[in-house]
Amino acid sequence: MTVYGVGLGPGEADLVTVRGKRVLDAVDTVYSPGRLSRSVAREYVPESALGDLDFPMTRDPEQLRTAWRTAADVVADAAADGDVAFVTLGDPNVYSTFGHLRRTLSAFHPGVDVEVVPGVSAVTAFATALGVEIEAGTGLSLREAADGAAPTGPDRMILFKVTDAVATDEKLTAAGYDVRYGRRLFMEQGETVVTSDPTDVAERDYYTLAYAEKRGIERDLATAEFDDAGTERSA
Known part of the structure:
Protein backbone atom coordinates (compact mmCIF):
# COMPACT_ATOMS: atom_id res chain seq x y z
CA MET A 1 0.00 0.00 0.00
CA PRO A 118 2.64 18.94 -4.32
CA GLY A 119 0.93 21.84 -2.60
CA VAL A 120 0.91 25.61 -2.93
CA SER A 121 3.66 26.89 -0.66
CA ALA A 122 3.59 30.19 1.22
CA VAL A 123 7.12 30.61 -0.13
CA THR A 124 5.60 31.06 -3.59
CA ALA A 125 2.19 32.43 -2.61
CA PHE A 126 3.96 35.31 -0.84
CA ALA A 127 4.40 37.13 -4.16
CA THR A 128 0.64 37.47 -4.59
CA ALA A 129 0.00 38.31 -0.93
CA LEU A 130 2.71 40.99 -0.81
CA GLY A 131 2.01 42.36 -4.29
CA VAL A 132 5.51 41.54 -5.46
CA GLU A 133 6.34 40.68 -9.08
CA ILE A 134 9.27 38.33 -9.57
CA GLU A 135 9.98 38.99 -13.21
CA ALA A 136 11.61 36.66 -15.73
CA GLY A 137 15.36 36.37 -15.30
CA THR A 138 15.29 37.40 -11.65
CA GLY A 139 17.54 35.68 -9.15
CA LEU A 140 15.73 34.84 -5.93
CA SER A 141 17.13 33.09 -2.86
CA LEU A 142 15.26 31.30 -0.09
CA ARG A 143 16.77 31.76 3.37
CA GLU A 144 15.83 31.11 6.98
CA ALA A 145 15.77 34.06 9.37
CA ALA A 146 14.81 32.68 12.77
CA ASP A 147 15.72 34.49 16.00
CA GLY A 148 16.77 37.76 14.34
CA ALA A 149 19.01 36.26 11.68
CA ALA A 150 19.51 38.43 8.58
CA PRO A 151 21.31 36.65 5.74
CA THR A 152 22.68 38.97 3.07
CA GLY A 153 24.27 38.71 -0.37
CA PRO A 154 21.62 38.00 -3.02
CA ASP A 155 19.74 40.95 -4.55
CA ARG A 156 16.35 39.40 -3.71
CA MET A 157 15.51 36.99 -0.91
CA ILE A 158 12.50 35.29 0.60
CA LEU A 159 13.05 34.85 4.32
CA PHE A 160 10.96 32.39 6.29
CA LYS A 161 10.59 31.71 10.02
CA VAL A 162 11.11 35.42 10.72
CA THR A 163 10.59 35.17 14.45
CA ASP A 164 12.30 38.45 15.43
CA ALA A 165 11.30 40.85 12.67
CA VAL A 166 12.63 43.97 14.40
CA ALA A 167 16.18 42.61 14.76
CA THR A 168 16.13 41.16 11.25
CA ASP A 169 14.88 44.43 9.78
CA GLU A 170 17.55 46.50 11.51
CA LYS A 171 20.33 44.36 10.07
CA LEU A 172 18.88 44.13 6.56
CA THR A 173 18.16 47.85 6.38
CA ALA A 174 21.75 48.59 7.40
CA ALA A 175 22.93 46.20 4.67
CA GLY A 176 20.99 48.14 2.01
CA TYR A 177 17.76 46.15 1.68
CA ASP A 178 14.13 47.19 1.54
CA VAL A 179 11.98 44.66 3.37
CA ARG A 180 8.29 43.75 3.38
CA TYR A 181 6.70 41.32 5.81
CA GLY A 182 3.80 38.91 5.57
CA ARG A 183 2.33 36.96 8.46
CA ARG A 184 -0.05 33.99 8.10
CA LEU A 185 -0.48 34.57 4.39
CA PHE A 186 -3.48 32.72 2.94
CA MET A 187 -4.12 31.12 6.31
CA GLU A 188 -7.54 30.77 7.89
CA GLN A 189 -6.08 30.62 11.39
CA GLY A 190 -4.91 33.90 12.88
CA GLU A 191 -4.70 37.42 11.49
CA THR A 192 -3.04 38.02 8.13
CA VAL A 193 -0.65 40.98 8.20
CA VAL A 194 1.21 42.55 5.26
CA THR A 195 3.47 45.43 6.19
CA SER A 196 6.78 47.24 5.71
CA ASP A 197 6.92 48.10 9.42
CA PRO A 198 8.61 45.32 11.43
CA THR A 199 6.95 46.48 14.63
CA ASP A 200 3.62 45.36 13.16
CA VAL A 201 4.93 41.79 13.28
CA ALA A 202 7.16 42.14 16.31
CA GLU A 203 5.40 39.37 18.23
CA ARG A 204 7.12 36.05 17.62
CA ASP A 205 5.25 33.97 15.05
CA TYR A 206 6.67 30.99 13.15
CA TYR A 207 4.45 31.80 10.16
CA THR A 208 6.06 35.16 9.28
CA LEU A 209 7.80 35.65 5.93
CA ALA A 210 9.78 38.56 4.55
CA TYR A 211 10.79 39.71 1.08
CA ALA A 212 14.09 41.59 0.99
CA GLU A 213 15.32 43.45 -2.08
CA LYS A 214 18.50 45.49 -2.41
CA ARG A 215 17.88 49.16 -2.92
CA GLY A 216 18.80 50.55 -6.32
CA ILE A 217 18.95 47.27 -8.26
CA GLU A 218 18.32 47.63 -11.98
CA ARG A 219 15.18 46.10 -13.45
CA ASP A 220 14.77 45.07 -17.07
CA LEU A 221 11.03 44.53 -17.49
CA ALA A 222 9.68 43.34 -20.84
CA THR A 223 6.97 45.78 -21.93
CA ALA A 224 4.93 46.61 -25.02
CA GLU A 225 3.56 49.99 -26.01
CA PHE A 226 0.70 50.63 -28.45
CA ASP A 227 0.05 53.57 -30.76
CA ASP A 228 -3.36 55.15 -31.13
CA ALA A 229 -4.35 52.58 -33.77
CA GLY A 230 -3.62 49.70 -31.41
CA THR A 231 -0.46 48.59 -33.22
CA GLU A 232 2.14 47.09 -30.92
CA ARG A 233 5.49 48.83 -30.69
CA SER A 234 8.54 47.47 -28.89
CA ALA A 235 9.52 49.37 -25.78
Whole structure:
Protein backbone atom coordinates (compact mmCIF):
# COMPACT_ATOMS: atom_id res chain seq x y z
CA MET A 1 0.00 0.00 0.00
CA THR A 2 1.01 3.65 -0.35
CA VAL A 3 1.74 6.58 1.94
CA TYR A 4 0.88 9.87 0.27
CA GLY A 5 2.51 13.10 1.39
CA VAL A 6 -0.15 15.69 0.59
CA GLY A 7 0.58 19.41 0.55
CA LEU A 8 -2.43 21.36 1.81
CA GLY A 9 -1.26 24.80 0.72
CA PRO A 10 -0.70 27.81 3.01
CA GLY A 11 -3.73 27.20 5.19
CA GLU A 12 -6.92 28.23 3.38
CA ALA A 13 -8.93 25.10 2.62
CA ASP A 14 -9.82 26.14 -0.92
CA LEU A 15 -6.11 26.26 -1.86
CA VAL A 16 -5.81 22.47 -1.61
CA THR A 17 -5.15 21.15 -5.11
CA VAL A 18 -7.62 19.01 -7.02
CA ARG A 19 -5.17 16.10 -6.87
CA GLY A 20 -4.70 16.54 -3.14
CA LYS A 21 -8.46 16.45 -2.58
CA ARG A 22 -8.75 13.33 -4.73
CA VAL A 23 -6.13 11.54 -2.63
CA LEU A 24 -7.77 12.60 0.65
CA ASP A 25 -11.09 11.24 -0.63
CA ALA A 26 -9.52 7.89 -1.51
CA VAL A 27 -7.24 6.99 1.43
CA ASP A 28 -8.31 5.12 4.55
CA THR A 29 -6.52 7.26 7.15
CA VAL A 30 -5.13 10.80 7.13
CA TYR A 31 -2.38 11.72 9.59
CA SER A 32 -1.50 15.28 10.52
CA PRO A 33 1.47 16.66 12.49
CA GLY A 34 -0.44 19.49 14.16
CA ARG A 35 -3.69 21.36 14.70
CA LEU A 36 -3.33 23.77 11.74
CA SER A 37 -2.92 21.07 9.11
CA ARG A 38 -5.60 19.03 10.85
CA SER A 39 -8.08 21.93 10.67
CA VAL A 40 -7.59 22.15 6.89
CA ALA A 41 -7.85 18.38 6.42
CA ARG A 42 -11.12 18.37 8.38
CA GLU A 43 -12.70 20.28 5.50
CA TYR A 44 -12.23 17.18 3.33
CA VAL A 45 -11.94 14.22 5.71
CA PRO A 46 -14.33 13.00 8.42
CA GLU A 47 -13.03 13.21 11.98
CA SER A 48 -13.13 9.43 12.25
CA ALA A 49 -10.49 9.10 9.50
CA LEU A 50 -8.02 11.54 11.07
CA GLY A 51 -5.03 10.53 13.16
CA ASP A 52 -2.46 12.67 14.96
CA LEU A 53 1.30 12.22 15.08
CA ASP A 54 3.62 13.93 17.54
CA PHE A 55 6.47 15.95 16.05
CA PRO A 56 7.85 17.93 19.02
CA MET A 57 9.20 21.46 18.54
CA THR A 58 12.64 20.79 19.96
CA ARG A 59 16.28 20.69 18.85
CA ASP A 60 17.10 17.68 21.01
CA PRO A 61 18.30 15.11 18.44
CA GLU A 62 17.46 12.04 20.53
CA GLN A 63 13.93 13.24 21.22
CA LEU A 64 13.44 14.06 17.54
CA ARG A 65 14.73 10.69 16.33
CA THR A 66 12.45 8.89 18.77
CA ALA A 67 9.41 10.87 17.60
CA TRP A 68 10.21 10.31 13.92
CA ARG A 69 10.68 6.57 14.46
CA THR A 70 7.41 6.28 16.38
CA ALA A 71 5.53 8.21 13.69
CA ALA A 72 7.03 6.09 10.91
CA ASP A 73 6.06 2.87 12.73
CA VAL A 74 2.46 4.06 13.14
CA VAL A 75 2.15 5.10 9.50
CA ALA A 76 3.80 1.94 8.19
CA ASP A 77 1.45 -0.25 10.23
CA ALA A 78 -1.56 1.60 8.83
CA ALA A 79 -0.20 1.38 5.29
CA ALA A 80 0.00 -2.40 5.61
CA ASP A 81 -3.81 -2.48 5.54
CA GLY A 82 -4.60 0.35 3.11
CA ASP A 83 -3.50 3.65 1.58
CA VAL A 84 -2.84 6.49 4.01
CA ALA A 85 -1.98 10.15 3.70
CA PHE A 86 0.24 12.45 5.73
CA VAL A 87 -0.85 16.07 5.32
CA THR A 88 1.31 19.13 5.79
CA LEU A 89 0.87 22.83 5.24
CA GLY A 90 2.59 24.16 2.14
CA ASP A 91 4.44 21.65 -0.02
CA PRO A 92 5.72 18.32 1.37
CA ASN A 93 9.18 18.88 -0.11
CA VAL A 94 9.71 22.50 0.99
CA TYR A 95 10.85 22.83 4.61
CA SER A 96 8.26 20.33 5.71
CA THR A 97 7.81 17.87 8.57
CA PHE A 98 7.04 15.28 5.91
CA GLY A 99 10.73 15.08 5.01
CA HIS A 100 11.52 13.57 8.41
CA LEU A 101 8.77 10.99 8.01
CA ARG A 102 9.81 10.03 4.50
CA ARG A 103 13.48 9.57 5.41
CA THR A 104 12.57 7.48 8.48
CA LEU A 105 10.21 5.31 6.46
CA SER A 106 12.97 4.77 3.89
CA ALA A 107 15.41 3.72 6.61
CA PHE A 108 13.17 1.45 8.70
CA HIS A 109 10.29 0.51 6.39
CA PRO A 110 11.80 0.38 2.90
CA GLY A 111 8.91 -1.72 1.58
CA VAL A 112 6.41 1.12 2.02
CA ASP A 113 5.66 3.02 -1.18
CA VAL A 114 5.68 6.81 -0.81
CA GLU A 115 4.21 9.34 -3.23
CA VAL A 116 4.20 13.12 -2.95
CA VAL A 117 1.31 15.39 -3.94
CA PRO A 118 2.64 18.94 -4.32
CA GLY A 119 0.93 21.84 -2.60
CA VAL A 120 0.91 25.61 -2.93
CA SER A 121 3.66 26.89 -0.66
CA ALA A 122 3.59 30.19 1.22
CA VAL A 123 7.12 30.61 -0.13
CA THR A 124 5.60 31.06 -3.59
CA ALA A 125 2.19 32.43 -2.61
CA PHE A 126 3.96 35.31 -0.84
CA ALA A 127 4.40 37.13 -4.16
CA THR A 128 0.64 37.47 -4.59
CA ALA A 129 0.00 38.31 -0.93
CA LEU A 130 2.71 40.99 -0.81
CA GLY A 131 2.01 42.36 -4.29
CA VAL A 132 5.51 41.54 -5.46
CA GLU A 133 6.34 40.68 -9.08
CA ILE A 134 9.27 38.33 -9.57
CA GLU A 135 9.98 38.99 -13.21
CA ALA A 136 11.61 36.66 -15.73
CA GLY A 137 15.36 36.37 -15.30
CA THR A 138 15.29 37.40 -11.65
CA GLY A 139 17.54 35.68 -9.15
CA LEU A 140 15.73 34.84 -5.93
CA SER A 141 17.13 33.09 -2.86
CA LEU A 142 15.26 31.30 -0.09
CA ARG A 143 16.77 31.76 3.37
CA GLU A 144 15.83 31.11 6.98
CA ALA A 145 15.77 34.06 9.37
CA ALA A 146 14.81 32.68 12.77
CA ASP A 147 15.72 34.49 16.00
CA GLY A 148 16.77 37.76 14.34
CA ALA A 149 19.01 36.26 11.68
CA ALA A 150 19.51 38.43 8.58
CA PRO A 151 21.31 36.65 5.74
CA THR A 152 22.68 38.97 3.07
CA GLY A 153 24.27 38.71 -0.37
CA PRO A 154 21.62 38.00 -3.02
CA ASP A 155 19.74 40.95 -4.55
CA ARG A 156 16.35 39.40 -3.71
CA MET A 157 15.51 36.99 -0.91
CA ILE A 158 12.50 35.29 0.60
CA LEU A 159 13.05 34.85 4.32
CA PHE A 160 10.96 32.39 6.29
CA LYS A 161 10.59 31.71 10.02
CA VAL A 162 11.11 35.42 10.72
CA THR A 163 10.59 35.17 14.45
CA ASP A 164 12.30 38.45 15.43
CA ALA A 165 11.30 40.85 12.67
CA VAL A 166 12.63 43.97 14.40
CA ALA A 167 16.18 42.61 14.76
CA THR A 168 16.13 41.16 11.25
CA ASP A 169 14.88 44.43 9.78
CA GLU A 170 17.55 46.50 11.51
CA LYS A 171 20.33 44.36 10.07
CA LEU A 172 18.88 44.13 6.56
CA THR A 173 18.16 47.85 6.38
CA ALA A 174 21.75 48.59 7.40
CA ALA A 175 22.93 46.20 4.67
CA GLY A 176 20.99 48.14 2.01
CA TYR A 177 17.76 46.15 1.68
CA ASP A 178 14.13 47.19 1.54
CA VAL A 179 11.98 44.66 3.37
CA ARG A 180 8.29 43.75 3.38
CA TYR A 181 6.70 41.32 5.81
CA GLY A 182 3.80 38.91 5.57
CA ARG A 183 2.33 36.96 8.46
CA ARG A 184 -0.05 33.99 8.10
CA LEU A 185 -0.48 34.57 4.39
CA PHE A 186 -3.48 32.72 2.94
CA MET A 187 -4.12 31.12 6.31
CA GLU A 188 -7.54 30.77 7.89
CA GLN A 189 -6.08 30.62 11.39
CA GLY A 190 -4.91 33.90 12.88
CA GLU A 191 -4.70 37.42 11.49
CA THR A 192 -3.04 38.02 8.13
CA VAL A 193 -0.65 40.98 8.20
CA VAL A 194 1.21 42.55 5.26
CA THR A 195 3.47 45.43 6.19
CA SER A 196 6.78 47.24 5.71
CA ASP A 197 6.92 48.10 9.42
CA PRO A 198 8.61 45.32 11.43
CA THR A 199 6.95 46.48 14.63
CA ASP A 200 3.62 45.36 13.16
CA VAL A 201 4.93 41.79 13.28
CA ALA A 202 7.16 42.14 16.31
CA GLU A 203 5.40 39.37 18.23
CA ARG A 204 7.12 36.05 17.62
CA ASP A 205 5.25 33.97 15.05
CA TYR A 206 6.67 30.99 13.15
CA TYR A 207 4.45 31.80 10.16
CA THR A 208 6.06 35.16 9.28
CA LEU A 209 7.80 35.65 5.93
CA ALA A 210 9.78 38.56 4.55
CA TYR A 211 10.79 39.71 1.08
CA ALA A 212 14.09 41.59 0.99
CA GLU A 213 15.32 43.45 -2.08
CA LYS A 214 18.50 45.49 -2.41
CA ARG A 215 17.88 49.16 -2.92
CA GLY A 216 18.80 50.55 -6.32
CA ILE A 217 18.95 47.27 -8.26
CA GLU A 218 18.32 47.63 -11.98
CA ARG A 219 15.18 46.10 -13.45
CA ASP A 220 14.77 45.07 -17.07
CA LEU A 221 11.03 44.53 -17.49
CA ALA A 222 9.68 43.34 -20.84
CA THR A 223 6.97 45.78 -21.93
CA ALA A 224 4.93 46.61 -25.02
CA GLU A 225 3.56 49.99 -26.01
CA PHE A 226 0.70 50.63 -28.45
CA ASP A 227 0.05 53.57 -30.76
CA ASP A 228 -3.36 55.15 -31.13
CA ALA A 229 -4.35 52.58 -33.77
CA GLY A 230 -3.62 49.70 -31.41
CA THR A 231 -0.46 48.59 -33.22
CA GLU A 232 2.14 47.09 -30.92
CA ARG A 233 5.49 48.83 -30.69
CA SER A 234 8.54 47.47 -28.89
CA ALA A 235 9.52 49.37 -25.78
